[in-house]
Amino acid sequence: MIPSQFIPKPFKPPAPSIPWIITFTYLILMLLVPTIALFLKAATLSPAEIWRIATSPIALSAYNVTFGTALVAGAINGIAGLVIAWVLVRYAFFGKRLIDALIDLPFALPTAVAGLTLATVYSENGWLGSLLVPFGIKVSFTRLGVFLAMLFISLPFVVRTVQPVLQEAEREVEEAAWSLGASEWQTFWRVVLPPILPAALTGVALGFARAVGEYGSVVIVAANIPFKDLIAPVLIFQRLEQYDYAGATVIGTVMLLISLVMLLAINLLQNWGARYGH
Amino acid sequence: MVTEASKTEHQANLAKIHQSQQWRRAANGQQPAGWQRWIKPALIVFVLLYLGFVIFIPAANVFVQAFSGGLDKFLHTFTERSFIKAVGLTILMALISVPLNVVFGLCAAWAIGRNQNFPGRALLISIIDLPFSVSPVVAGLMIVLLYGRNGWFGPLLSANNIQIIFAVPGMVLATVFVSLPFVAREVIPVLEEIGNEQEEAAKTLGASSWQTFWRVTLPSIRWGLLYGVILTNARAMGEFGAVAVVSGNIAGKTQTLPLFVEEAYKQYQTESAYTAAVLLAALAIVTMVSKALLERQTGHRAGIGH
Numbered sequence: 001m002i003p004s005q006f007i008p009k010p011f012k013p014p015a016p017s018i019p020w021i022i023t024f025t026y027l028i029l030m031l032l033v034p035t036i037a038l039f040l041k042a043a044t045l046s047p048a049e050i051w052r053i054a055t056s057p058i059a060l061s062a063y064n065v066t067f068g069t070a071l072v073a074g075a076i077n078g079i080a081g082l083v084i085a086w087v088l089v090r091y092a093f094f095g096k097r098l099i100d101a102l103i104d105l106p107f108a109l110p111t112a113v114a115g116l117t118l119a120t121v122y123s124e125n126g127w128l129g130s131l132l133v134p135f136g137i138k139v140s141f142t143r144l145g146v147f148l149a150m151l152f153i154s155l156p157f158v159v160r161t162v163q164p165v166l167q168e169a170e171r172e173v174e175e176a177a178w179s180l181g182a183s184e185w186q187t188f189w190r191v192v193l194p195p196i197l198p199a200a201l202t203g204v205a206l207g208f209a210r211a212v213g214e215y216g217s218v219v220i221v222a223a224n225i226p227f228k229d230l231i232a233p234v235l236i237f238q239r240l241e242q243y244d245y246a247g248a249t250v251i252g253t254v255m256l257l258i259s260l261v262m263l264l265a266i267n268l269l270q271n272w273g274a275r276y277g278h
Numbered sequence: 279m280v281t282e283a284s285k286t287e288h289q290a291n292l293a294k295i296h297q298s299q300q301w302r303r304a305a306n307g308q309q310p311a312g313w314q315r316w317i318k319p320a321l322i323v324f325v326l327l328y329l330g331f332v333i334f335i336p337a338a339n340v341f342v343q344a345f346s347g348g349l350d351k352f353l354h355t356f357t358e359r360s361f362i363k364a365v366g367l368t369i370l371m372a373l374i375s376v377p378l379n380v381v382f383g384l385c386a387a388w389a390i391g392r393n394q395n396f397p398g399r400a401l402l403i404s405i406i407d408l409p410f411s412v413s414p415v416v417a418g419l420m421i422v423l424l425y426g427r428n429g430w431f432g433p434l435l436s437a438n439n440i441q442i443i444f445a446v447p448g449m450v451l452a453t454v455f456v457s458l459p460f461v462a463r464e465v466i467p468v469l470e471e472i473g474n475e476q477e478e479a480a481k482t483l484g485a486s487s488w489q490t491f492w493r494v495t496l497p498s499i500r501w502g503l504l505y506g507v508i509l510t511n512a513r514a515m516g517e518f519g520a521v522a523v524v525s526g527n528i529a530g531k532t533q534t535l536p537l538f539v540e541e542a543y544k545q546y547q548t549e550s551a552y553t554a555a556v557l558l559a560a561l562a563i564v565t566m567v568s569k570a571l572l573e574r575q576t577g578h579r580a581g582i583g584h
Contacts, residue, residue, distance in 0.1 A: 019385035026382040030454055031408055034420035037430055041423045080328050087325045091318055099325075101570050105333050108562035110516025112536035113555045116543055117336040120343060128335060152332055213413030215519035220540055233415040237523060240419065245428060252419045259411040263404060266411075 035256070042253045045246055053250040062232040062251070065143060069231075070211035073150035078204040081158025082196070088159070089166040103160070106153050114152055115220030122148060122221075141223040146231060149217040154207030161203035165195055165276075198273030205269055209262040213255070337559070344556035347549050355553035360530040364538040364554065368515050370446070371534060375453045375514040376507060383461025383506055388495075390462070391469030403466075409458050417455045418523025421448055444526035449534070452520035457513040461506035468502035469495075501576045505569065512565040516558055 042050065053059065088100050106114065122129040122139035129139055139145050169192070177187045215233040222229040224238075232255055239248035345352055355361050386406060390399060409417065423429050425442040435442060442448040476498070480490045496503075518536040525532035529541060535554050542551035 019388045022382060022385040023389050026385075027405060030382075030451070030458060031405065034417070034424050034455070035408075037424040038416070038420045040430070083321060084325050084329070087321050091322060093322055099329065101566060102333065102337075103329070104566055104569065105337055105562065108512055108565045109337070110518060110536050110539075110558045110562070112516075112518045112539040113340060113558045113562075114336070116539055116551055116555050117339045117343075119543075120548075121336045121339045127339065128331060148332075152336070155329075155332055209411045213411070213416070215413065215415045215522075216536065216540075220543060233413045233519065236413075236415050236419060237519075240422065240523060245423070248419055249423065252416045255413055255416050259408075259413065259416070263407065263411045267400075267404060 038249065038253060038256060041245070041249045045250065049246070050250050053247055054254055058226050058230075059232070059235065059251055059254075061227045062230050062235040063254075065146065065229060066212055066231040066233070069143065069147050070150050070154075070208050073147055073154055073211050074204045074208035077151060077154050077207055078158050078200060081155070081203060081207075082162055082200055084159045085162035085166055089163060103156050106156055111153065111214065111216030112220065115149060115217035118148055118152060118217065119145070119221045140221055141229075143222075143229040145221040145223075146218050146229050149221045150211035150214060153214055153217060154211045157207035157210065158200055158203030161199045161206070162196055165199040165273075169195060195273075195276040198269055198276070202266060202269040202273060205262060205266045209259065209266065212262070213259065340552065340555050340559045343548070344552040351549050352553055352556075355550045358550065360533060361538060361550065361554065363530045364533050364535045365557070367446070367449075367533065368535040371449060371453045371517075371521075372511050372514040374450050375457055376510050378454055379458055379510050380461050380503070380507060382458070383465060383510075384503070386462040387465035387469055387499075391466045392474060406459050406462050409456050414452075414456055414517065414519030415523055418452050418520040421451050421455070421520075421524050425451070443524055444528065444532060446532070448524040449521050449532060452524045453514045453517055456517050456520050457510045460509040460513065461503065464502045464506035464509070465499055468499045472498050501572055505572050508565055508568045508572075512561060515561055 045053075084103070088096065088103075119140045121127050122132075122145065124130065124133055124138065124140070126140070132139060137144070139148055174187055174191055177191045178184075182190065213233060214231075215237070218231055219234050219237070222231070222234075224230050224234050226235075232251060236248050236251050236255070239245075239251065386402075390403060393399070422443055425431050425435060425448060427436065427443070429443075440447075442451070476494050477490050480494045481487075485493065515534075516536055517534075518540070521534055522537055522540075525534070525537065527533055527537050527541065529538075533541065535558055539551050539554045539558070542548070542554065
């Protein structure tokens with residue numbers, strides 16, 4: 001006879017209580033119906049039409065600027081974020097708590113404000129932009145401006161995903177590795193890195209997803225010129241302003257599908273990270 | 279018997295132990311020898327420079343610019359009608375969106391946190407997270423396609439003289455969409471952590487579900503809920519992309535503070551832009567200080583508020 005607690009309980013569908021009803025009604029009204037409206041609108045166009053708009057030169061260039069720049073910004077923040085998390089967890093220095101708290105600023109600061117101040121500071125006569133003029137580097141109103149805005153908004157993600165993992169990682173394990181004769185490099189590669197890697201990649205993916213969808217800061221800091229620094233979300237906005245609903249819908253659908261793929265990738269990365277007990 | 283080979287091996291091991299002690303000292307913050315002494319200051323300087331260029335200097339610039347023309351010019355913006363209207367509309371967005379998302383967030387958190395193994399639980403969590411990964415512009419586009427003049431409900435709405443797009447209701451829908459996940463996200467882990475023993479006890483003692491919620495559940499999730507409310511509020515007041523798409527950005531009518539910032543900047547009214555920006559930056563600071571206080575209160579690190 002198997003003790004009863006070892007027999008899996010059959011799933012009992014929850015009674016339709018008020019919280020369930022509110023949850024589903026709200027999700028359907030606020031999220032699902034609008035999402036379906038986008039797909040249905042796209043479905044009213046012929047496949048040839050969809051393909052023509054989705055792969056038009058201006059759209060391809062906008063994807064290229066959006067994803068290419070977000071990828072570079074994500075990668076740089078991936079490395080810098082690892083260093084920042086390491087410094088904040090392992091070292092003690094004056095002002096550390098304040099700096100730690102201020103890392104969240106890009107989450108809290110409205111994107112329009114971020115765009116405004118980045119455009120000013122990195123303009124040709126701004127505090128930092130003027131330092132770059134002698135080198136012939138222009139940031140505001142160029143693709144570098146897009147990059148900078150994406151760097152700003154995706155910065156906290158890697159720091160905040162890696163920090164708790166580093167905090168929980170026990171230094172004794174590292175010391176055990178050294179005393180068992182592992183070299184510094186082996187210790188880093190085999191002991192320190194494996195639990196950090198999924199967390200860091202999750203952070204990079206979250207930051208990348210955020211940067212790809214970003215509108216507010218980029219539209220202010222860039223010149224939004226097609227084939228130069230026009231990103232896909234701004235292109236959607238411009239199409240809507242010209243009442244080109246078909247154009248906006250197709251490019252919006254492409255962006256939504258990519259977001260869904262990113263969401264799946266982030267979930268897979270988090271499951272991978274959960275193997276290390278986080 | 280001590281052979282030559284085992285002697286060199288022994289020496290190699292000693293060298294390794296010596297090396298590991300250097301690392302240990304470095305890790306404990308003591309002064310290590312040689313080049314390793316420079317790792318810590320070099321990394322700290324790198325972090326300060328990087329954060330300085332990307333975050334701190336631009337953030338400080340908001341405050342410097344806002345007050346560089348003197349307090350008079352700063353206060354002058356407060357008398358502009360479109361500015362006053364934008365402040366009011368921004369507060370209205372939060373006043374409507376936050377309660378709606380709190381009710382939903384609590385229900386969803388209860389459904390997910392108190393039912394561990396229903397099919398599609400992971401899918402439900404992912405659906406709630408959807409607004410975080412969808413571009414705000416795409417969110418706005420969806421609402422235009424649904425309620426706009428040529429949208430699915432367009433004919434029905436215009437027949438009844440209801441305007442949603444280019445008006446406040448559409449802006450509320452867009453704001454609700456982008457700030458939907460915060461409360462649920464913050465409350466689910468708290469509910470899971472506290473367990474349901476107390477709730478069961480209250481029910482056994484004869485409390486109704488409503489009494490149990492008010493007297494037992496709500497007090498124990500209050501800090502998580504409060505943090506969720508703060509994040510929802512920050513997003514609702516600061517949202518730009520989604521609201522820009524649905525509002526039409528009509529000054530004095532459908533312009534919130536973030537839209538005012540962009541409009542003023544484009545019109546070369548830099549001072550007005552920075553006055554509005556500094557208000558929004560103050561909101562960001564209040565949000566971050568509240569987060570720090572709540573973390574101290576609960577002893578937990580609050581989750582990412584993206």
